[in-house]
Amino acid sequence: MQLLxxxxxxxxxxxxxxxxxxxxxxxxxxxxxxxxxxxxxxxxETDHGMLNAIGLANPGRQAFLGQTLPxxxxxxxxxxxxxxxxxxxxxxxxxEQLARDEVACVELNxxxxxxxxxxxxAAEVVGACRAATALPLYAKLSPHAWDIGETVRAVxxxxxDGISLVNTLRGTALDARLRPRLARGAGGYSGPALxxxxxxxxxxxxxxxxxxxxGMGGVSTGRDVLELVACGASHVALGTVLFAxxxxxxxxxxxxxxxxxxxxxxxxxDAFCAALELVVxxxx
Amino acid sequence: xxxxxxxxxxxxxxxxxxxxxLVRLERGMLDPGNPGQFFMVEAPGRVLPRPMSLCLAxxxxxxxxxxxxxxxxxxxxxxxxxxRVHVFGPLGNGFxxxxxxxxxxGGGIGVAPxxxxxxxxxxxxxxxxxRSEHHAEAAALVPNAEVVIDPVLVTDALPEGRDVxxxxxxxxxxxVRALVPDAQLAWEAPMACGFGAxxxxxxxxxxxxxxxxxxxxxxxxx
Ligand SMILES: Cc1cc2nc3c(=O)[nH]c(=O)nc-3n(C[C@H](O)[C@H](O)[C@H](O)COP(=O)(O)OP(=O)(O)OC[C@H]3O[C@@H](n4cnc5c(N)ncnc54)[C@H](O)[C@@H]3O)c2cc1C
Ligand SMILES: Cc1cc2nc3c(=O)[nH]c(=O)nc-3n(C[C@H](O)[C@H](O)[C@H](O)COP(=O)(O)O)c2cc1C
Ligand code: FES
Numbered sequence: 001m002q003l004l005x006x007x008x009x010x011x012x013x014x015x016x017x018x019x020x021x022x023x024x025x026x027x028x029x030x031x032x033x034x035x036x037x038x039x040x041x042x043x044x045e046t047d048h049g050m051l052n053a054i055g056l057a058n059p060g061r062q063a064f065l066g067q068t069l070p071x072x073x074x075x076x077x078x079x080x081x082x083x084x085x086x087x088x089x090x091x092x093x094x095x096e097q098l099a100r101d102e103v104a105c106v107e108l109n110x111x112x113x114x115x116x117x118x119x120x121x122a123a124e125v126v127g128a129c130r131a132a133t134a135l136p137l138y139a140k141l142s143p144h145a146w147d148i149g150e151t152v153r154a155v156x157x158x159x160x161d162g163i164s165l166v167n168t169l170r171g172t173a174l175d176a177r178l179r180p181r182l183a184r185g186a187g188g189y190s191g192p193a194l195x196x197x198x199x200x201x202x203x204x205x206x207x208x209x210x211x212x213x214x215g216m217g218g219v220s221t222g223r224d225v226l227e228l229v230a231c232g233a234s235h236v237a238l239g240t241v242l243f244a245x246x247x248x249x250x251x252x253x254x255x256x257x258x259x260x261x262x263x264x265x266x267x268x269x270d271a272f273c274a275a276l277e278l279v280v281x282x283x284x
Numbered sequence: 285x286x287x288x289x290x291x292x293x294x295x296x297x298x299x300x301x302x303x304x305x306l307v308r309l310e311r312g313m314l315d316p317g318n319p320g321q322f323f324m325v326e327a328p329g330r331v332l333p334r335p336m337s338l339c340l341a342x343x344x345x346x347x348x349x350x351x352x353x354x355x356x357x358x359x360x361x362x363x364x365x366x367x368r369v370h371v372f373g374p375l376g377n378g379f380x381x382x383x384x385x386x387x388x389x390g391g392g393i394g395v396a397p398x399x400x401x402x403x404x405x406x407x408x409x410x411x412x413x414x415r416s417e418h419h420a421e422a423a424a425l426v427p428n429a430e431v432v433i434d435p436v437l438v439t440d441a442l443p444e445g446r447d448v449x450x451x452x453x454x455x456x457x458x459x460v461r462a463l464v465p466d467a468q469l470a471w472e473a474p475m476a477c478g479f480g481a482x483x484x485x486x487x488x489x490x491x492x493x494x495x496x497x498x499x500x501x502x503x504x505x506x
Contacts, residue, residue, distance in 0.1 A: 046331075243477035244333055
């Protein structure tokens with residue numbers, strides 16, 4: 001089991017120590033053109049999570065490949081690159097250009113709630129990228145789909161090597177005068193409130209595939225990591241928790257060791273075996 | 285530059301200052317940083333910490349002045365001595381102190397960073413504006429301060445030919461900038477992380493959206 005950051009939740013160039021405390025670093029989503037992102041205010045805390053409408057702010061493919069990626073690789077070695085776009089061709093072109101030693105893996109962001117243009121079907125995008133690169137391809141899915149298993153089977157058939165989930169849920173929050181707190185009105189809801197959603201989504205994905213799954217959504221403790229693994233995650237990503245606690249990677253690992261001792265499990269992966277029965281039951 | 289640290293610190297005391305609360309924490313190994321820098325302070329029961337300017341750095345302590353306006357600041361104001369909260373900082377860029385004729389300008393809770401700044405600049409004159417006499421009790425924390433109360437505004441009381449260092453609500457900062465184009469101004473934005481990770485705190489700087497926690501919070505307008 002590897003511990004990663006969730007895309008968009010850590011800037012390795014401003015906080016390299018935090019990035020180094022993870023097993024792998026995932027970049028913020030890169031789009032073909034530079035994007036300034038949405039106007040402020042872009043974030044709002046709610047009682048059990050936070051909303052963000054960053055809007056895929058990023059320097060664009062050219063600046064990423066020319067400047068950001070070499071600097072990242074110098075600091076960290078090969079990284080996971082999150083790729084976004086508005087047509088399958090956008091994703092495929094970026095994937096083609098990512099064929100470099102500096103890239104360990106590509107995560108296709110098929111699920112950003114903060115941009116208006118929806119990408120084509122997840123499977124079409126994965127298919128186009130499969131044809132464009134030999135790099136490992138992870139499909140990052142939204143928790144909104146009612147039948148996650150169906151999407152997972154479709155992206156696997158199209159050539160995905162792994163699944164990442166969940167991205168944020170769409171949400172909104174109002175201020176004292178009943179106006180939206182985000183300039184964009186709505187945003188992506190992340191943090192502790194997302195955890196039950198993530199557990200169910202990962203379990204549904206695990207029932208549909210044997211591919212590796214990066215589970216995420218509201219993880220903030222070692223116990224949370226173990227629960228995601230129990231539901232079928234192979235790896236786990238930390239998102240919103242990094243904002244409140246940049247020391248979370250080492251803390252979570254320590255908590256995980258204590259949790260395993262308490263449950264008399266030899267390895268993290270054994271947590272899945274313990275839950276397997278339950279997952280099979282839910283299927284019938 | 286001082287290196288930010290993150291530690292779980294004990295609450296020494298929470299003292300009322302007019303409608304505000306002065307939260308005094310044990311300093312531990314944390315560096316108080318430069319005036320105008322801030323710390324992310326854990327707000328018990330909340331998902332995200334809250335950005336707070338350092339107000340005072342008494343021996344062995346870090347003290348924050350806060351206005352309890354919402355769930356996070358109210359949770360901080362309700363801390364009891366002996367409780368512990370995580371504190372991360374110092375973060376961001378503070379005020380430049382190499383100014384020959386400093387004048388501190390503060391409005392409302394914007395006085396928060398001025399006591400520590402005043403100390404560093406050897407007690408320069410200050411002009412502070414408040415909504416009421418009750419709020420103006422916070423002026424006692426800033427030496428050599430002239431106090432104005434609504435409807436009189438700080439911009440009505442600004443002497444000329446001074447290097448202005450200001451913190452306060454956005455309309456006040458805009459008004460100060462209009463009068464003193466090269467003023468150093470400490471801005472606010474909602475922040476999730478305070479260390480450049482979330483891109484949530486962007487503000488427009490020279491026509492571009494920049495992260496206030498990285499570029500600021502003190503920006504020079506000229
Ligand atoms: C660098 C920096 C330093 C700060 N230093 C201090 C300080 O020393 N003392 C202090 O009391 N406060 C300070 N603040 C502001 C403080 O962080 C916010 O008031 C606090 O986060 C509000 O949280 P809350 O949960 O209490 O209220 P919320 O529910 O988050 O907000 C209550 C109301 O205030 C508005 N609001 C919230 N945050 C901001 C903001 N940052 N800017 C403008 N409006 C906002 C909301 O829209 C809402 O209407 C600072 C902010 C920054 C960015
Ligand atoms: C501020 C912020 C920015 C994000 N940016 C991206 C992004 O650029 N690409 C992406 O695939 N997911 C992005 N996400 C979603 C996260 O990667 C993650 O899927 C989600 O937040 C759930 O995990 P969490 O609850 O642990 O934060 C972002 C989330 C947040 C909070
Ligand atoms: S508060 Fe997160 S980038 Fe500034």
